Amino acid sequence: MPLHWPFFTRDLLSPSSAIKAEIATETKKRRTFAIISHPDAGKTTLTEKLLLYSGMLRTAGMVGGRKGKAAASDWMSLEQERGISITASAMQFSYKDTIVNVLDTPGHQDFSEDTYRTITAADSVIMVLDAAKGVEAQTRKLFEACRIRSIPVITFVNKMDLPNKDLLDLLSEVEEVLGIQSCPLNWPIGGGKEFKGILNRKNKEIHLYTRTGGAGSSIPDVEVLHLDSLVEHHSLSSEVIENLKEEIELLDEAGNTFTQEDFLAGKITPVFFGSAMINYGVEPLFDAFIDLAPCPSSRPADEKDSENELIIDPVEEPFSAYVFKLQANMNPRHRDCVAFLRINSGRYEKEQQVKHMRLGKKIRLSRPHSLQVSQRNTLEKAYPGDIIGIINSGHFKIGDTITTGTNFTYKPLPMFQPEIFASVRPLDMGKRKAIDKGMEQLAAEGAIQMIFDAENDGAFPLVGAVGWLQFEVLQYRLKDEYGVKTEVNKLPYTCSAWVFGDMATLKKPTGAKFVKDQYERLLLLFSDQWEKNYAIRENPDHEFRNFA
Numbered sequence: 001m002p003l004h005w006p007f008f009t010r011d012l013l014s015p016s017s018a019i020k021a022e023i024a025t026e027t028k029k030r031r032t033f034a035i036i037s038h039p040d041a042g043k044t045t046l047t048e049k050l051l052l053y054s055g056m057l058r059t060a061g062m063v064g065g066r067k068g069k070a071a072a073s074d075w076m077s078l079e080q081e082r083g084i085s086i087t088a089s090a091m092q093f094s095y096k097d098t099i100v101n102v103l104d105t106p107g108h109q110d111f112s113e114d115t116y117r118t119i120t121a122a123d124s125v126i127m128v129l130d131a132a133k134g135v136e137a138q139t140r141k142l143f144e145a146c147r148i149r150s151i152p153v154i155t156f157v158n159k160m161d162l163p164n165k166d167l168l169d170l171l172s173e174v175e176e177v178l179g180i181q182s183c184p185l186n187w188p189i190g191g192g193k194e195f196k197g198i199l200n201r202k203n204k205e206i207h208l209y210t211r212t213g214g215a216g217s218s219i220p221d222v223e224v225l226h227l228d229s230l231v232e233h234h235s236l237s238s239e240v241i242e243n244l245k246e247e248i249e250l251l252d253e254a255g256n257t258f259t260q261e262d263f264l265a266g267k268i269t270p271v272f273f274g275s276a277m278i279n280y281g282v283e284p285l286f287d288a289f290i291d292l293a294p295c296p297s298s299r300p301a302d303e304k305d306s307e308n309e310l311i312i313d314p315v316e317e318p319f320s321a322y323v324f325k326l327q328a329n330m331n332p333r334h335r336d337c338v339a340f341l342r343i344n345s346g347r348y349e350k351e352q353q354v355k356h357m358r359l360g361k362k363i364r365l366s367r368p369h370s371l372q373v374s375q376r377n378t379l380e381k382a383y384p385g386d387i388i389g390i391i392n393s394g395h396f397k398i399g400d401t402i403t404t405g406t407n408f409t410y411k412p413l414p415m416f417q418p419e420i421f422a423s424v425r426p427l428d429m430g431k432r433k434a435i436d437k438g439m440e441q442l443a444a445e446g447a448i449q450m451i452f453d454a455e456n457d458g459a460f461p462l463v464g465a466v467g468w469l470q471f472e473v474l475q476y477r478l479k480d481e482y483g484v485k486t487e488v489n490k491l492p493y494t495c496s497a498w499v500f501g502d503m504a505t506l507k508k509p510t511g512a513k514f515v516k517d518q519y520e521r522l523l524l525l526f527s528d529q530w531e532k533n534y535a536i537r538e539n540p541d542h543e544f545r546n547f548a
């Protein structure tokens, strides 16, 4: 159906100068970021300490039941424990003069494509590494999602209170494995049991900590002094002081030079050290983060029905946002789910009427789409970088744009290389139509990726996913919403790549399988990473992509 929206120029729709000034001030204050880590590196502990230092918590008692984390989100358990307002997807609070939006990126058993897509809603990322383990598998995958959008990454080397790897080796590992330059902006004083504090390499200021008891539940005492006066300090052995001076000299001579420009372009990661558990080096990390991390900035979009690319400025343009995550079954009594949107420009106001670009109609963001940001305070206004949750009764799909402005849509969110594959069949073969409809709908929502056997047209579609939880959600929703009980059989593939180039000349490893994704693009499934690397080596004229 053709769309008949009134034609407005961008100038006419632009907010008034007083509102623009308000939006500019609010945008500058915001830092929207995600913390990524391999399970157990300390993401939850660091998040908790962010709350402690922001004054949200008077004491950071350990979050109970970590081992049996709530399936939906790490933060749901945080919310229950703390009684503070955290949505399933983002948490907002003020830290010093800024307003921080932390996006939840579950990295545990519930790892899924949502986690990747959530990263695309962040303006920067804090990557937590375990000082003894370095770069682990999940970190690598999450980092790749940052690289797609060149998101600036700040590295925090955690657990310095325990025995650690050689730190220079660890920095080389970051560079080699992740392909990004690293530059420590601070440096630990001692390590393991002898971990005493950190040095700011720029101003040579030293923070020496004294444990205050309570196993990190409160802010430790800190003594601030200059590197030059360290010789006289009583709590450090001469060996620790000597080592520190040597390491600093080495870094000054041979280390990378940090520039804000390279950091913002995703070319270099500033590195900080500390222990989230005992709060050593945590405040310097947060303070540097506030300084370094970017506030929300322009994002590219496509003008509707034209080839033009538009750059949507957060302040100059009217309200716009896009859906980066759908969360189903938040209220089991209703079928609906919550759509999480990131605001990219303008000011959100309660009861606002917006254009839903894909549906081509206006919707009101009020009662039926009531906000979930906090059940305790109704959200009146929100600004670029903020995350809003709206009850979705079928209006929203992943990637949808809403705006009060001119007709544009944000670029589609990338699909990420599936790593788990399965065939999904109905137990009752008479339910073929229902299962096809259900799978199509769930794939459109981005809950799973539907893939098709390129060599056998009539076969049941296969399903690709990033995490096993996606299959559990699929089975549950097919039964609950489409009345189809299913059997899921895992296939023997562990990674994949979208392949571009001349298929007639492609040398396909014998164990690999060709399939098509839901957009008819060719995807090659591999039994292991070795086979994938082999295919990449053997086909230098073809392009293999981990996302599309």
Ligand code: G4P
Residues within 6 Å of the ligand: 037, 038, 039, 040, 041, 042, 043, 044, 045, 046, 062, 063, 066, 158, 159, 160, 161, 162, 274, 275, 276, 277, 278
């Ligand atoms: P995650 O969210 O990345 O999975 O990690 P999480 O913060 O849950 O931390 C994993 C484990 O590592 C926890 O121990 C936590 O206490 C511990 N930990 C986090 N940061 C540090 C640190 O700086 N130093 C030390 N020594 N340990 C740290 P747990 O035994 O699994 O849980 P709990 O019983 O302590 O709650």
